[in-house]
Amino acid sequence: MALRFERDRPRLRAVAYRILGSLSEADDALQDAWLRADRADTSDVANPSGWLTTVVARVCLNMLRARAGRREDPLDDAAPVPRPGGGSADPEEEAQLADSVGIALLIVLDTLGPAERLAFVLHDMFDVPFDDIAALLGKTPAATRQLASRARRRVRGVPAPEADTPRRRRAVDAYLAATRGGDFDALVSLLHPDVVLRADAAVVPTPEPVVMSGREPVARGAMASMARARSAAVVLVDGVPGIATAAHGRLGVVLRFTFGGDGLITGIDVAAEPERLAALDLTGAGVS
Known part of the structure; x- marks a missing residue:
């Protein structure tokens, strides 16, 4: 079993990362899973790889449920994640993993309940049969299919029925690209003079909410969030293109935009308070 665990480690780590959205937590889950596997009687296990996947998934499910009970503050994008024993997750590796999976997908997954997230990841990403997932969740296969189906609809997203949605999506894409690249002039060109x-x-954080107006002050404020923009992606916020960040798999900040008739951005609402984030409907940016 030890040899099988090491052979399967890359896949098991991929499973854990997609379920948890955090590299450090994924590595912790693998460590916990191995301790459980090492203590278990596996003499009658017919499919060791499948069994190990189930063990890892069960550990991850417990971690998701614990996380749901104590929503944590988002971590700074640039800060290494503390690890037991004094080590830390590599921020560059975490960023590469997030890019390979898709930051927008991680953001939407973080809005799902533990059972929905597990059902979607295991079935849609790793082809685990619904019967196996149902046993893990303590549900019927039919109920497990429904969980995955609901998660799939959120991941794909359905845009609001507005004729300007594609144009707004392009503007939001350009806003994120300019912020990531530090292109001040490009950002200014997207903003209305009275934004x-x-x-x-x-x-920020600050004692009071922040309000600023004018395209150059707003653009300078956006430039200050370049580090945060590395973990950001375009998503649908209440059916309208917006931006959300997810440092280490945790939803942190959501930007909602309003537009003028000329297509320029007239307002930006930046939400980070937990109760405001919980009230938003975030789905995949399913617009072209």
Whole structure:
């Protein structure tokens, strides 16, 4: 079993990362899973790889449920994640993993309940049969299919029925690209002269919410969030293109945009307070 675990480690780590959205937590889950596997009687295990996947998934499910009970503050994108024993997850490796999986997908997965997330990841990403997932969740296969189906609809997303949605999506894409690249002039060109930005106190953080107006002050404020933009992606916020960040798999900040008739951005609402984030409907950016 030890040899099988080492052979399967890359796949098991991929399973854990997609379920948890955090590289350090995925590695912790693998360590816990191995301790459980090493203590178990595996003499009658016919499919060791499948059995190990189930063990890892069960550990991850417990971690998701514990996380749901104590929503944590998002971590700084650039800060290494502390590990037991004094080590830390490699921020560059975490960023590469997030890019390979898709930051937008990780953001939407973080809005799902533990059972939905597990059902979707195991079935849609790793071809685990619904019967096996159902046994893990303590549900019927039919109920497990429904969980995966609901998660799939959120991941794909359905845009609001507005004629301007594609144009707004392009503007939001351009906003994110300019912020990531530090292109001040490109960012200014997307903003209305009288644009107003409002941000929760938790965004900076500051004692009071932040309000600024004018395209250059707003653009300078956006430039200050270049590090955060590395973990950001375009998603649908209440059916309308917006931006969300997910440092280490945790939803952190959501930007909602309003537009003028000329297509320029007239308002940016930046939400970071937990109760505001919980009230938003985030789905995959299923618009072209």
